[in-house]
Amino acid sequence: MTQSVNLTRYLVEQEREHGIITPQLRLLVEVVARACKRISIAVNKGALGDVLGSAGTGNVQGEVQKKLDVIANDVLIHANEWGGHLAAMASEEMDTVFPVSENYPRGEYLLLFDPLDGSSNIDVDVTIGTIFSVLQLPANAGEVREEHFLQAGAKQVAAGYCVYGPQTQLVLTVGRGVAVFTLDREQGSFVLTQSDLQIPARTSEFSVNMSNLRHWAPPVKRYIDECLQGKEGPRGRDFNMRWVGSMVADVHRILMRGGVFLYPWDKREPNKPGKLRLLYEANPMSFLVEQAGGAATNGQQRILDIAPTSLHERCSVMLGSREEVELLQRYHAEAASQT
Numbered sequence: 001m002t003q004s005v006n007l008t009r010y011l012v013e014q015e016r017e018h019g020i021i022t023p024q025l026r027l028l029v030e031v032v033a034r035a036c037k038r039i040s041i042a043v044n045k046g047a048l049g050d051v052l053g054s055a056g057t058g059n060v061q062g063e064v065q066k067k068l069d070v071i072a073n074d075v076l077i078h079a080n081e082w083g084g085h086l087a088a089m090a091s092e093e094m095d096t097v098f099p100v101s102e103n104y105p106r107g108e109y110l111l112l113f114d115p116l117d118g119s120s121n122i123d124v125d126v127t128i129g130t131i132f133s134v135l136q137l138p139a140n141a142g143e144v145r146e147e148h149f150l151q152a153g154a155k156q157v158a159a160g161y162c163v164y165g166p167q168t169q170l171v172l173t174v175g176r177g178v179a180v181f182t183l184d185r186e187q188g189s190f191v192l193t194q195s196d197l198q199i200p201a202r203t204s205e206f207s208v209n210m211s212n213l214r215h216w217a218p219p220v221k222r223y224i225d226e227c228l229q230g231k232e233g234p235r236g237r238d239f240n241m242r243w244v245g246s247m248v249a250d251v252h253r254i255l256m257r258g259g260v261f262l263y264p265w266d267k268r269e270p271n272k273p274g275k276l277r278l279l280y281e282a283n284p285m286s287f288l289v290e291q292a293g294g295a296a297t298n299g300q301q302r303i304l305d306i307a308p309t310s311l312h313e314r315c316s317v318m319l320g321s322r323e324e325v326e327l328l329q330r331y332h333a334e335a336a337s338q339t
């Protein structure tokens, strides 16, 4: 019987055979994966575990926190603060960065995460997930400050998410393709079930919240309108639409079968570039999508090239099948050349 490859063996291979990760980074990913297993158990308890509903608190985003948001954040903080592999953490749920305890040798990595993305779906049992991104602490950084996290997404050394759906799956890149691990609950380990994921360049499925249509900029309206025209229109084929309202669920579907995800700028909040956060949502997802052969843009530039200016900054996101993202980029460039 061929022995299944679990996360540990996969990471050891990336470290020893390919030399692209360090023992510290291997430990970091293992610790995050273990924390995601804990979160999966809490998520699966649902109404039986007093984990549903509001926590009665708010976060830095001005959002009401769900109990599971707080639980997931606490699990990730406590799992990582004594690992010895991290210098500091940043979370969607926390105002500022969280240096790990100074009583312990400081690691060289920075961990950023959205502990539980898609919270509005928790109480109605729809797929949610944990998103994480890993950066290196700049050399000679001294005391860790927020500015050390403000690195372009292209600087990430690892990124991934854990999707809590019909299965619990960990999707990971350490810069050498995308691997998918499925949680074997009997063994309690993540087993490699897909490696070197590739997003089909062509798709006929878009993923966007259509109720925002009247608020979008012209290039996005043009793109979606042409999709809706189907085979009678310039695209020459019919399109399907999917919108879960949970970025992890929508991006996971796109990684597994193709598609294009859009959460673009809209005029409801003209001074904000978009709803989704750059550092711990758009960047990790864009790293994964590019590693799987897709593309990710904010309309003006590659998302991974955006130079962050603040920890919780947002951005416009269009990512997935390369042909569709390139068409969206072309429409944005044509609109810009007409202004």
Ligand code: P6P
Binding pocket: 117, 118, 119, 120, 209, 245, 246, 247, 248, 263, 275, 276
């Ligand atoms: P809307 C979840 O709150 C989230 O941040 C993403 O996971 C998701 O893609 C998006 O917001 C959904 O936003 O406006 O459709 O509810």
